[in-house]
Amino acid sequence: MQHVPRASHRINNSMPLGLYISIPFCRTKCSYCNFASGVFSKSAYENYVGHVLEDIANSRQLAAELGCALDTSADSVYLGGGTPSILDAAQMLRIFAAVRGQFAITPDAEITVECAPGTLTPALIETLLQCGVNRVSLGVQSFVDQEAQSVGRLHKRSTVLEEIARLREAGLHNINIDLIAGLPHQTAESWAFSLSETIATGTPHVSVYMLEVDEDSRLGRELIAGGARYHAHFVPNDDATADFYQQACEMLAGAGIAQYEISNFARSEAESRDNELHSNESLHNLKYWTRQPYLGFGVDAHSMLVVDHYEAGRPMAVRFATPDSLDAYMNRAPHAVTPVSAQAAIEESFFLGLRLNRGVDLESLCRDFRLQQNFSRDAVAVWKSAVEQSVQDGLLEQQGTTVRLTARGRLLSNEVFARFLAEEKVGTGT
Numbered sequence: 042m043q044h045v046p047r048a049s050h051r052i053n054n055s056m057p058l059g060l061y062i063s064i065p066f067c068r069t070k071c072s073y074c075n076f077a078s079g080v081f082s083k084s085a086y087e088n089y090v091g092h093v094l095e096d097i098a099n100s101r102q103l104a105a106e107l108g109c110a111l112d113t114s115a116d117s118v119y120l121g122g123g124t125p126s127i128l129d130a131a132q133m134l135r136i137f138a139a140v141r142g143q144f145a146i147t148p149d150a151e152i153t154v155e156c157a158p159g160t161l162t163p164a165l166i167e168t169l170l171q172c173g174v175n176r177v178s179l180g181v182q183s184f185v186d187q188e189a190q191s192v193g194r195l196h197k198r199s200t201v202l203e204e205i206a207r208l209r210e211a212g213l214h215n216i217n218i219d220l221i222a223g224l225p226h227q228t229a230e231s232w233a234f235s236l237s238e239t240i241a242t243g244t245p246h247v248s249v250y251m252l253e254v255d256e257d258s259r260l261g262r263e264l265i266a267g268g269a270r271y272h273a274h275f276v277p278n279d280d281a282t283a284d285f286y287q288q289a290c291e292m293l294a295g296a297g298i299a300q301y302e303i304s305n306f307a308r309s310e311a312e313s314r315d316n317e318l319h320s321n322e323s324l325h326n327l328k329y330w331t332r333q334p335y336l337g338f339g340v341d342a343h344s345m346l347v348v349d350h351y352e353a354g355r356p357m358a359v360r361f362a363t364p365d366s367l368d369a370y371m372n373r374a375p376h377a378v379t380p381v382s383a384q385a386a387i388e389e390s391f392f393l394g395l396r397l398n399r400g401v402d403l404e405s406l407c408r409d410f411r412l413q414q415n416f417s418r419d420a421v422a423v424w425k426s427a428v429e430q431s432v433q434d435g436l437l438e439q440q441g442t443t444v445r446l447t448a449r450g451r452l453l454s455n456e457v458f459a460r461f462l463a464e465e466k467v468g469t470g471t
């Protein structure tokens with residue numbers, strides 16, 4: 042049975058870590074992609090892997106320099122990117138050997154590798170098994186070939202279905218499918234088709250993201266500045282994309298794939314095809330939302346560790362991140378380090394907790410932080426009017442001391458979070 046973090050907000054020094062390793066290489070650059078990833082020659086892969094291995098070996102030293110505790114065990118490992126499945130077998134095996142050399146991976150650990158459909162050859166699947174991988178996340182984005190091709194994806198619907206079958210034959214059943222709402226050419230009908238296909242695959246986990254429009258992707262820039270090269274003129278408008286998101290929530294719920302976070306959905310235990318008793322929620326991602334310690338390696342990798350000896354008035358935890366460019370990372374540019382005060386930690390718990398459908402119990406949040414009576418009241422009181430207003434506006438619902446986003450609130454989550462941040466500024470007089 043897989044362990045799912047309870048809704049505890051206080052992190053401590055003896056929690057198994059989540060480990061993240063970023064592989065920033067891709068076969069092509071998708072037009073919507075705003076990640077720190079790109080197309081590089083194969084010779085760059087080897088140097089990069091060598092650098093990541095050094096960082097893994099030095100992780101204890103780094104934690105000590107930051108005054109942080111580092112557990113020796115890890116119960117989740119996530120190879121993301123980029124396209125980790127682009128590495129050759131020897132490189133992938135070396136990464137996992139280095140991880141196991143530094144950390145005791147618990148027997149029930151969730152070990153995920155993100156894979157681009159079209160790369161899952163029998164040889165790669167064999168390598169994944171040798172590495173102990175038990176979960177595969179597939180960047181499908183759309184089951185409609187025209188939509189996938191219009192943003193530069195290299196696979197077809199048939200490839201995805203073949204590779205899911207191949208993974209299952211090899212015993213890898215724990216599969217996630219990523220979808221994007223708002224791709225060029227998408228319509229309510231084509232989106233319903235992608236969702237139906239996703240449901241029909243029977244994978245235990247689905248992630249649904251709405252197309253992000255920003256300056257960091259070619260399609261985003263075209264949507265802002267105009268143009269037709271990346272099919273911006275075929276991108277559905279914001280209202281249609283919002284409708285697609287709601288459509289996804291409804292269709293997935295109807296198929297027994299329950300939403301547990303703004304973008305994430307998992308089959309309930311009873312619905313799971315393999316019928317074993319386990320949670321299909323992503324243990325690794327839950328670490329981020331429940332503020333459990335995690336350590337990232339490679340380009341644009343984020344970490345959060347608890348400080349070794351907490352004293353009142355000092356940071357409780359430290360967040361740090363590697364550079365988001367390959368050059369800067371390879372040239373050993375320093376980490377960006379952000380100490381997390383007790384006040385910041387309680388705020389993080391609130392905002393991250395709201396992302397989860399189970400919401401945040403304000404009483405237990407205060408209790409978990411063992412805050413002084415006055416502080417707990419102040420910390421929570423500052424959100425009171427934003428909670429009340431958001432409940433009135435149908436964005437939040439409150440049950441006893443627990444608050445959670447409504448379906449509409451999840452759609453407009455950034456707007457809800459902005460309300461609380463504005464309240465905090467008023468409350469703290471800044």
Ligand code: SF4
Pocket residue numbers: 066067068069070071074075076078122123124157180
């Ligand atoms: S979306 Fe994924 S596969 Fe495409 S460029 Fe970005 S990281 Fe690479």
